[in-house]
Amino acid sequence: MTTTSVKAQTLAVHGGTPVRATLLPYGRQSVDEADIQSVVDVLRSDWLTTGPRVAEFEEMFAARVGAKHAVSFSSGTAALHGAAFAAELKPGDEAVTSPMTFAATANCVLYQGATPVFADVSGDTLNLDPDQFERRITPNTRAVLAVDYAGHPADMDAIRNIAAKRNLVVVEDACHALGASYRGQAVGSVADMTVFSFHPVKHITTGEGGMVTTDNSRFAETLRRFRNHGISSEARQRQSQGQWHYEMVLLGFNYRIPDILCALGMQQLKRLDSNLNRRRQIAARYTAAFKGIQAVTTPIERPEVISAWHLYPIRVRSEGLSVGRSEFFRAMRAENIGVNVHYTPVHLHPYYRDRFGYKGGEYPAAEEVYDRLISLPMFHGMTDEDVEDVINAVTKVAEHYSVQ
Numbered sequence: 345m346t347t348t349s350v351k352a353q354t355l356a357v358h359g360g361t362p363v364r365a366t367l368l369p370y371g372r373q374s375v376d377e378a379d380i381q382s383v384v385d386v387l388r389s390d391w392l393t394t395g396p397r398v399a400e401f402e403e404m405f406a407a408r409v410g411a412k413h414a415v416s417f418s419s420g421t422a423a424l425h426g427a428a429f430a431a432e433l434k435p436g437d438e439a440v441t442s443p444m445t446f447a448a449t450a451n452c453v454l455y456q457g458a459t460p461v462f463a464d465v466s467g468d469t470l471n472l473d474p475d476q477f478e479r480r481i482t483p484n485t486r487a488v489l490a491v492d493y494a495g496h497p498a499d500m501d502a503i504r505n506i507a508a509k510r511n512l513v514v515v516e517d518a519c520h521a522l523g524a525s526y527r528g529q530a531v532g533s534v535a536d537m538t539v540f541s542f543h544p545v546k547h548i549t550t551g552e553g554g555m556v557t558t559d560n561s562r563f564a565e566t567l568r569r570f571r572n573h574g575i576s577s578e579a580r581q582r583q584s585q586g587q588w589h590y591e592m593v594l595l596g597f598n599y600r601i602p603d604i605l606c607a608l609g610m611q612q613l614k615r616l617d618s619n620l621n622r623r624r625q626i627a628a629r630y631t632a633a634f635k636g637i638q639a640v641t642t643p644i645e646r647p648e649v650i651s652a653w654h655l656y657p658i659r660v661r662s663e664g665l666s667v668g669r670s671e672f673f674r675a676m677r678a679e680n681i682g683v684n685v686h687y688t689p690v691h692l693h694p695y696y697r698d699r700f701g702y703k704g705g706e707y708p709a710a711e712e713v714y715d716r717l718i719s720l721p722m723f724h725g726m727t728d729e730d731v732e733d734v735i736n737a738v739t740k741v742a743e744h745y746s747v748q
């Protein structure tokens with residue numbers, strides 16, 4: 345399909361034929377026969393949970409990101425909670441984070457009774473702006489949670505330098521960024537603690553699951569206890585030592601990920617590089633295809649990073665279009681392209697407005713861009729035809745509404 349022919353077509357939202365017959369989701373897992381077999385094998389074994397697969401997955405993961413320790417959790421959110429606990433956040437403390445994220449990044453601070461303080465984002469990456477971060481530091485600040493938005497690593501050198509001056513714990517929310525690198529260093533070995541998610545739309549999946557990586561043995565020990573009720577040694581260790589005695593030394597949770605899912609995670613991790621390559625290919629194809637479309641701005645990759653391309657968020661330029669983001673979004677959905685929006689800035693959610701009195705206007709960079717964001721489908725299982733369908737739909741909708 346050429347650009348001229350798509351322009352001449354009636355939009356599906358106006359009764360025309362959609363670009364594709366079935367909805368293409370914005371993200372989706374890839375599960376193969378080896379994945380399924382690995383799960384079946386565990387189901388036939390003695391250990392469904394707290395067994396050998398957990399430590400194996402953790403070791404494999406730590407090696408992959410170049411960290412000394414990896415501590416698994418039942419979700420990325422539980423892993424964030426663990427990191428907030430290990431950072432010793434408590435009532436009266438503050439932690440600075442970006443509003444352009446999933447609510448869980450800020451919620452984990454609230455779980456600890458501490459206060460999330462937002463700092464605005466840089467316009468190009470939509471990651472925490474280091475200057476804004478520095479401005480939000482108060483005597484109560486204990487930690488910073490930098491988010492690798494869409495898979496693009498945050499400005500970690502600047503963030504770490506500012507944090508070091510104040511002795512703040514640096515947590516990197518890399519739920520979007522498994523496989524990314526920052527100045528040649530794998531994400532997962534840069535911050536004091538780095539948090540990952542294995543939700544199905546991510547680079548590898550365990551259904552639900554998460555991980556914290558760290559080089560700090562004290563953090564690692566606290567994280568292991570926290571995810572297991574605050575108990576000081578694991579059930580399997582005790583059984584192998586023939587002991588019954590255990591001690592609960594802190595108030596933890598059951599945030600364990602079972603062996604069934606760790607087996608899946610290990611199998612998936614073997615395909616991480618090919619998943620990343622495919623995502624990079626798709627991003628490059630999108631960026632090349634949208635170069636000539638005035639109404640659309642594509643995401644960038646700073647020279648010092650390699651993005652993991654979890655998302656491909658375009659910005660629609662309202663100046664070049666007769667409609668806003670909502671109409672553009674609706675038209676894309678009608679073409680059967682499962683677009684999404686990442687994110688409603690966290691401070692604008694009703695819970696945060698009600699609890700902290702946010703009214704909008706506090707974080708202009710995040711809010712301005714939020715009104716224009718649309719995430720296009722991006723997952724490693726996309727076929728070349730899927731990618732071309734997305735390009736055709738964006739071209740069709742953008743050209744139709746273009747005012748030039």
Ligand SMILES: Cc1ncc(COP(=O)(O)O)c(C=O)c1O
Nearest residue numbers: 419420421446448519541542543
């Ligand atoms: C930036 C970010 N942080 C945290 C999470 C929470 O991860 P999970 O869904 O595994 O709990 C997500 C989930 O999508 C996320 O995108």
